[in-house]
Amino acid sequence: MRAVAEVFKQRVYEIVRDIPAGRVMGYGHVAAALGQPGMARQVGWSLAGLPDDTDVPWHRVLRSSGHLALQDVVRGVLQRGRLEAEGVVFSGDRVDMARFGLGPEAFLTC
DNA sequence: CTGTTGACCAAGG
């Protein structure tokens, strides 16, 4: 694995770990919080390599539209279940990002 | 090195 990617991943995990329960973020927002907008896909790729027993709350990260990003139905249900357990309300098949979504501003480590 | 793929995003129809 490339060293650069490892650092990127670690920072992604760091941000995701700081997302409070009951809140969600878009991949692009996480990338922006890292100071590198445009890396949204790499954020997704980084989370894709997470084991099931990880301490990173990857379920709090979804698309900017509020839809689940996962393609695997099984894991998608798991993600939705965890979010609802934390108080996140699903409007149909998506989450109201205006209420539960956090902006990158919340993570600007001065 | 080139081409395809992907847990994305924003804009336009």
Added chain:
DNA sequence: ACCTTGGCCAACA
């Protein structure tokens, strides 16, 4: 509100 298009950047064959 839904689908398509172009752009994005790293991993992978």
